[in-house]
Amino acid sequence: MGRSPTTAPAQAPFDAAITGVGMVTAAGVGVERSWERIRAGAGTAATDVPALAGIPADFACAVTDFDPSGLIERKQMWRLDRSSQLALVAAHEAVTDSGLDRDSWDATRVGVVLGNGIGGAATWEKQHKVLLERGARKVSPLLVPMLSPNMCAGYVSMMFGARGPSLVTATACASGTTAVGTARELLRSGACDVVITGGTEAPLVPSLITGFGQMRALADRRDDLSATSRPFDADRDGFVPAEGAAVLVLERAEDARARGATIRAMVSGYGASADAFHATAPDPDGGGAELAVRAALRDAGVGPGEVDHVNAHGTATVLNDATEARMIRRVLGERPAVTSVKGVVGHSLAAAGAIEAVVTALTLQEGHIPPTANLESLDPELELDMVFKAGRDLRAEVAVSNSFGFGGQNAVLLFTRA
Numbered sequence: 001m002g003r004s005p006t007t008a009p010a011q012a013p014f015d016a017a018i019t020g021v022g023m024v025t026a027a028g029v030g031v032e033r034s035w036e037r038i039r040a041g042a043g044t045a046a047t048d049v050p051a052l053a054g055i056p057a058d059f060a061c062a063v064t065d066f067d068p069s070g071l072i073e074r075k076q077m078w079r080l081d082r083s084s085q086l087a088l089v090a091a092h093e094a095v096t097d098s099g100l101d102r103d104s105w106d107a108t109r110v111g112v113v114l115g116n117g118i119g120g121a122a123t124w125e126k127q128h129k130v131l132l133e134r135g136a137r138k139v140s141p142l143l144v145p146m147l148s149p150n151m152c153a154g155y156v157s158m159m160f161g162a163r164g165p166s167l168v169t170a171t172a173c174a175s176g177t178t179a180v181g182t183a184r185e186l187l188r189s190g191a192c193d194v195v196i197t198g199g200t201e202a203p204l205v206p207s208l209i210t211g212f213g214q215m216r217a218l219a220d221r222r223d224d225l226s227a228t229s230r231p232f233d234a235d236r237d238g239f240v241p242a243e244g245a246a247v248l249v250l251e252r253a254e255d256a257r258a259r260g261a262t263i264r265a266m267v268s269g270y271g272a273s274a275d276a277f278h279a280t281a282p283d284p285d286g287g288g289a290e291l292a293v294r295a296a297l298r299d300a301g302v303g304p305g306e307v308d309h310v311n312a313h314g315t316a317t318v319l320n321d322a323t324e325a326r327m328i329r330r331v332l333g334e335r336p337a338v339t340s341v342k343g344v345v346g347h348s349l350a351a352a353g354a355i356e357a358v359v360t361a362l363t364l365q366e367g368h369i370p371p372t373a374n375l376e377s378l379d380p381e382l383e384l385d386m387v388f389k390a391g392r393d394l395r396a397e398v399a400v401s402n403s404f405g406f407g408g409q410n411a412v413l414l415f416t417r418a
Contacts, residue, residue: 099262271411309339
């Protein structure tokens, strides 16, 4: 991959090698199962969710076959919110995939950075009900560590004895992407040799989903749940909420090569910005998002015309998809092939960017872009080269993954082929 002579980075380009990946999504537990369904564009993995019964938005992309008992002792499991359980399973898969040996690494040089926006939402709602119905003495003494957003990273650190920095990023739906970008900076600064990074979210509780519904942000198509999330489609009507987690193991490229690790892709650039516009709506001209994309390009020393592929935020909301599409066209032109995985796995908030980071790495490694599920009729106002109806074989060298969140939070990662 060539470095553009017209976009000098603020500092020397830096490649963080992705040597391990793990995923738990509604498409399946484990990278292989999730990737298989995403690669096939097999439709939205949405189901009726018993925990949401009685509210208008009672379906979501839930992880229906999740059983962490083989990894987490049952006496420990009841002390963990579901968001931490999802993170631990994804992290275990990622570290195993990396081939790293926790008995031989320097634990003080191993960091953990995870994105999480909601924390232990299910725990909070359950214990609040206990307080109201049974009184204060029946509230769990573990309430605070179960609901605190930082604990997903804390428990991953404990699982692996990782004694380096342990951080949680909270930039709404950009949190997972922010986490990966932050992890790369820990490697570049020399603070860590290995960083376990990604995102997790378990938001499928009545109060939160009702809140999104009251904002009219959710899809309400019930006739066929497999077709309900429709990114960039002319008939899109909102996102499908989801739970999930994804974790990547990052190392400096030279360290990964020295130990003979399999490198799936490189994280070569990161950019972040704020819209400074509105609490929930995107800046309509995409100016904030553009700042983040250009920052990622500049960080990697890559020109806009070199980007082959974009893994879009693509939530299937009317405003977000239109704003993102216009920005992509304006900044990157007509060259990149664009897809969104949310047509399959829904929108898992803080975990979304981490899931999409794993998918982008696999896309580069395998030379295949998965299709945007349920995109039947591209909105005629969105002038993009969308990959839909079937995947596309493409040996992409440079890819960008976008994430945007409430509060005008924008985060973008740039990946290069290993």
